[in-house]
Amino acid sequence: xxxxxxxxxxxxxxxxxxxxxxxxxxxxxxxxxxxxxxxxxxxxxxxxxxxxxxxxxxxxxxxxxxxxxxxxxxxxxxxxxxxxxxxxxxxxxxxxxxxxxxxxxxxxxxxxxxxxxxxxxxxxxxxxxxxxxxxxxxxxxxxxxxxxxxxxxxxxxxxxxxxxxxxxxxxxxxxxxxxxxxxxxxxxxxxxxxxxxxxxxxxxxxxxxxxxxxxxxxxxxxxxxxxxxxxxxxxxxxxxxxxxxxxxxxxxxxxxxxxxxxxxxxxxxxxxxxxx
Amino acid sequence: xxxxxxxxxxxxxxxxxxxxxxxxxxxxxxxxxxxxxxxxxxxxxxxxxxxxxxxxxxxxxxxxxxxxxxxxxxxxxxxxxxxxxxxxxxxxxxxxxxxxxxxxxxxxxxxxxxxxxxxxxxxxxxxxxxxxxxxxxxxxxxxxxxxxxxxxxxxxxxxxxxxxxxxxxxxxxxxxxxxxxxxxxxxxxxxxxxxxxxxxxxxxxxxxxxxxxxxxxxxxxxxxxxxxxxxxxxxxxxxxxxxxxxxxxxxxxxxxxxxxxxxxxxxxxxxxxxxxxxxxxxxxxxxxxxxxxxxxxxxxxx
Amino acid sequence: xxxxxxxxxxxxxxxxxxxxxxxxxxxxxxxxxxxxxxxxxxxxxxxxxxxxxxxxxxxxxxxxxxxxxxxxxxxxxxxxxxxxxxxxxxxxxxxxxxxxxxxxxxxxxxxxxx
Numbered sequence: 063x064x065x066x067x068x069x070x071x072x073x074x075x076x077x078x079x080x081x082x083x084x085x086x087x088x089x090x091x092x093x094x095x096x097x098x099x100x101x102x103x104x105x106x107x108x109x110x111x112x113x114x115x116x117x118x119x120x121x122x123x124x125x126x127x128x129x130x131x132x133x134x135x136x137x138x139x140x141x142x143x144x145x146x147x148x149x150x151x152x153x154x155x156x157x158x159x160x161x162x163x164x165x166x167x168x169x170x171x172x173x174x175x176x177x178x179x180x181x182x183x184x185x186x187x188x189x190x191x192x193x194x195x196x197x198x199x200x201x202x203x204x205x206x207x208x209x210x211x212x213x214x215x216x217x218x219x220x221x222x223x224x225x226x227x228x229x230x231x232x233x234x235x236x237x238x239x240x241x242x243x244x245x246x247x248x249x250x251x252x253x254x255x256x257x258x259x260x261x262x263x264x265x266x267x268x269x270x271x272x273x274x275x276x277x278x279x280x281x282x283x284x285x286x287x288x289x290x291x292x293x294x295x296x297x298x299x300x301x302x303x304x305x306x307x308x309x310x311x312x313x314x315x316x317x318x319x320x321x322x323x324x325x326x327x328x329x330x331x332x333x334x335x336x337x338x
Numbered sequence: 339x340x341x342x343x344x345x346x347x348x349x350x351x352x353x354x355x356x357x358x359x360x361x362x363x364x365x366x367x368x369x370x371x372x373x374x375x376x377x378x379x380x381x382x383x384x385x386x387x388x389x390x391x392x393x394x395x396x397x398x399x400x401x402x403x404x405x406x407x408x409x410x411x412x413x414x415x416x417x418x419x420x421x422x423x424x425x426x427x428x429x430x431x432x433x434x435x436x437x438x439x440x441x442x443x444x445x446x447x448x449x450x451x452x453x454x455x456x457x458x459x460x461x462x463x464x465x466x467x468x469x470x471x472x473x474x475x476x477x478x479x480x481x482x483x484x485x486x487x488x489x490x491x492x493x494x495x496x497x498x499x500x501x502x503x504x505x506x507x508x509x510x511x512x513x514x515x516x517x518x519x520x521x522x523x524x525x526x527x528x529x530x531x532x533x534x535x536x537x538x539x540x541x542x543x544x545x546x547x548x549x550x551x552x553x554x555x556x557x558x559x560x561x562x563x564x565x566x567x568x569x570x571x572x573x574x575x576x577x578x579x580x581x582x583x584x585x586x587x588x589x590x591x592x593x594x595x596x597x598x599x600x601x602x603x604x605x606x607x608x609x610x611x612x613x614x615x616x617x618x619x620x621x622x623x624x625x626x627x628x629x630x631x632x633x634x635x636x637x638x639x640x
Numbered sequence: 641x642x643x644x645x646x647x648x649x650x651x652x653x654x655x656x657x658x659x660x661x662x663x664x665x666x667x668x669x670x671x672x673x674x675x676x677x678x679x680x681x682x683x684x685x686x687x688x689x690x691x692x693x694x695x696x697x698x699x700x701x702x703x704x705x706x707x708x709x710x711x712x713x714x715x716x717x718x719x720x721x722x723x724x725x726x727x728x729x730x731x732x733x734x735x736x737x738x739x740x741x742x743x744x745x746x747x748x749x750x751x752x753x754x
Contacts, residue, residue, distance in 0.1 A: 071380050072516050073353005077541060101517035102351050102548060104541040142401070142443045144690030149700050150724050156716050159690050163421050163442035202551045205488070205520040229352045229516060230379030232480060232487050252602045254357065254382040261380065265482045284603050310570040312540030341648055341655050492662075496686060527691075528659030528711065557712050557730075 064223045065333060066242035068266075070258025072229035074248045075278035075299070078309050080226040081108040082316045086326045087222065088193035094220040098227055098238050100183060100198040100210040105226045107312045109195045111188045116196070119183040119213040123160040124167045126153045130174035137166035137175055146175070158205060183210035185217050194220065207234050215241055231261045240269055244333055247273045249287070251280060256287040274332055276325070295332055299325045342502035343631050344495075346376075346529040348514035348522060350549035354537040355565035357382045358598065360513040362609040362620045363627070365471055372507040373475035374498035376491045376515050376525040378462065383513040384477050386607050389467030397478060398458035399489050401441035407431045409453035416445035416454060462490050464497060474501060491515055491524040509631065518552040526553060531630065532560040533589070538573035543580060550584050559630075560586055563623065567591040590623040592616060641671045643744075644699060645737040646709040650678035656740060658710020658733030660717055661691030668702055673741045692717030700724050708732050708740050712752040728752040 067080040077099070084095035097105035106113065124137075124146060131153060138148040145159035146166045157180050167175045182204050187196040198214030200207050211234060218225070225242060228234040239245050245266045249259040259275070266273040275294045277287075281301040299305075300321050308315040316322045345363070349356035360383055364373045375383035403424070405416075412430035424438035425445060432445075436459060446454040461484035467475050476498040480487050498510050512529070515521035526532060532553050536546040546562070553560050562581050567574045574591070581588050593616060601611030609620045645656055646663035652673075657663040662685040669676040679702060684694045696717045699707065707713075707726055710733025721728060730752035732740040743749050 071352060071382070072349075073351065075353075101519050102541075102545040104351070104544060107540045107544060140443075140447065142441060144694055147693050147697060147720065149697050149720050152723060154693070154720055154723070156690065156693055156719075159693075159716070161440050161442055163440065163444050164419070165442055165444035165447065168419070169447070200519065202518060202548050203555060205523055207517075207519045231482055232379045232484065232521075234519075235379075252599055253385050253605060254380070254602065257382055257385060258380040261482060268482060282599065282603070307570065310537075310539040310573055341657060492686070527714070528662045530658070555715060557714075 063221065063244070064218070064225060064242040065244045065246060066225045066227045066238050067246050067248065068227035068235055068239060068262060069229055069248040070231055070262035071249065071255055074250050074255060075276075076229065076248050077104045077226055078305075078315070079246070079248050079276060079278070079299075080224055081105050082314055082322060083326055083329065084193060084224040085314050086316050086323070087224070087330060088191065091222060092192045092194075092220060094194045094196060094218050094223045096214060096218040096223050096225045097195070097197040098211050098214050098225050099229065100200040100207050100214065101228065103197050103199050106188070106195055106197045108314055109188065109190060109193070111190060113186045113188040113197070116185040116187050116217060117213075118181045119185060119198075119210050120179040121160075121182050121209055122162045122164070122177045123157045123180050124155055124175035125178040126155055127174045127176065128152070130172045132172055132174070134171065137170060140165045140169055158203070182206070183213070185214055187217070208237055211237050231265045236265060239266060245271065245273045246276055246329065246333075248276045248278055250278050251282065251284040251287055253284065253286075256284060256290065259287070260290065274329065276329065297325050297329045297332065342372075342499060342508055342510055343530045344499075344510040344512055345531045345533055345627060346512040346514045346525055347533045347535060348525065348549060348553075349516060349535045350518060350545035351536070351542055352516050354535050354542055355592070356516070356535045357513050358602070358608050359533070359535050359563055359565065360511055361386045361607040363624055364473070364511045365607040365609050366621060366624045367509060367511065368471035368473050370507060371509040371511045372473055372498060372502045372505070373469070374494055374510055374512040375475060375477035376494055376521070377513050378478050378480045378487045378490050378494070378515070378521070381477055381479055384467060384469075384475055386602070386605055387469035387471060387475065388605070389469055389475060389477070391465050391467045393466040395464050396460050397462040397464050397490050397493060399461035399484065400459060401443070401456040402436040402439040402459045403434045403441070403443070403445055403454050403456055405432045405434055406453045406455070409451050411451050411453070413450060415448055415450065419444050419448055462487075464490070464493055466497070466501065473507070474505065476501060487515065488520040488524040491521050495525070518548050522552065526556055526558065529558055531627070532556075532558055533563060533627070534560060534586075535563045535565055536577060537566050538564065538570040538577060540573065543573060543576055546577065547580060550586065561589040562586050563590045563592065564588060565592050566594040569594045589626050590619055592619055641706065642668055642702065642704045643671065643706045643708065643741070644668045644702070644704040645740060646707070647678075647737060652676055652737040655736055656708075656710055656733055660707075660709050660711065660713035661685070661695045663695070663709075666698065666702070666704075667737050668704060669741070673738065690716070693720055696720035696724070699726055708744055708749065
């Protein structure tokens, strides 16, 4: 079972919830926590330990062979992404602009652009008793997160996987939500939280599912959000200074904040449809 | 006329107060700044300004292939060359899954019957709105699950630059995209100044460092705002040390303030909340930024 | 010798566009600033990706030897510009093309490396 912890708005408490939920559940059964927020992966900060590289994520791109090249310029014409540019008697390849379609390479009349592999990110992991933490991390300077997310998703084969999803509702978040069985959306009672939640709910519903909603920093309500949430299954995590401080420290909070432990218990029951 | 300057507010990590700081700056500089919202996944920048849309256009992002099933001979060459699994052969004809198509055009190029063409996909909307503060904002929405927000970001910034010129704004305040990938690269290229908003959490420090390394490649001047600075003294000190290492100035240290959610719920910027200390610090920040840019208020165009 | 300025329009007395790839155009002149012509590159500026390298390609096509700009080109564009042996002067973003030319002649502009 794959459970995506997502949120339209960054900073709503996605990583806090994913790390604490995974740790809480691992007391009862084996759990994998998978960090798919590959641009800014933070889950591992909460589980310091010995991480080892599972593998490098690679992508294919063309490599120019000057001797074989006749300077016909077809490659530059073919590339829709301006990643291959014939200029000043040479062919320059911009690896980071390349989408890996192989068109230049396969259409080159003299095979002067063979495809080669290039690293764009790393998958690493560590084991803590019944909890395995797997992290996808995109290299700084790369622009395309989806291949690293795909690779990370491919590594999580356990029975129960908690995924720290990328924020937002674009292709990156979509990738994770579409492959998950349950989506938990984290929000907060502010106009920003409300606006972004409506987008995230629409994204989950696009896949014919209903999300579970966790209302973080619950306290003084925001009227329009409260109204929107009527009819949703909601779990509330109260606004709590101790929780905020422990999070800032990079520490798990549920064993120190009873209200969070309650919320996790409540959330787990809803995820697994357990009776109290 | 002098080209308008652009301050792009970025954060790497979400939830550090990027949009709150952008909104406060835009409010305090309403006499000379136009707003641009590049966080198109989560377009929150307009919310606090009672936007009244007076113009919009559909946004067409990347191209995608489509098949003329009449012309298609069902030879299957397209499905063979597609590296993205976007072509399926059904009923003697090719069919394109536009969600998987990357728009590379390889299939169209090799189709012996010339049955495949490329056309741009509508992936969002670009809008121009009048704000309650008397200035203007360019913003946009990405369709749910839409791709290529980098190009939408580029379009919003281009429109902002045009509008600023036409209407005589010397400054653009841009709420940048989150993360360090394609959309943030699009929000930053060619900007005058990058303002990084961070918070004193372990995650905040980690993300700030990755963002700073991303920005370094652009060679644009940058500065740091530490939001909720008093929430964790040790982590705030670590950010100051990191900033010194990176050679970046810390331009403001904003306190954690319960007035922030209150102001937001009333749909006001944090500069309009009931915490005068916070408002003054934000005023100081705008003064520091203006000092770097030496800008006059906007002259109303007749 | 050809000198190119990154500009936002065809006007030697307007302030430069400090950006390289996403400048609206290039103003190309000789070593005396005697004559100038304008190359519109707004289609490149509006593209999603690859603006820097495509601008560098225009520099190659127009046989430019010196580029005077504001921020300095990004890594992708520099890869090509280096191959072309084009000399880049950055930090002229606040000048008009005419002023920037005078600064260049007086040796006040810094050569952009990396």
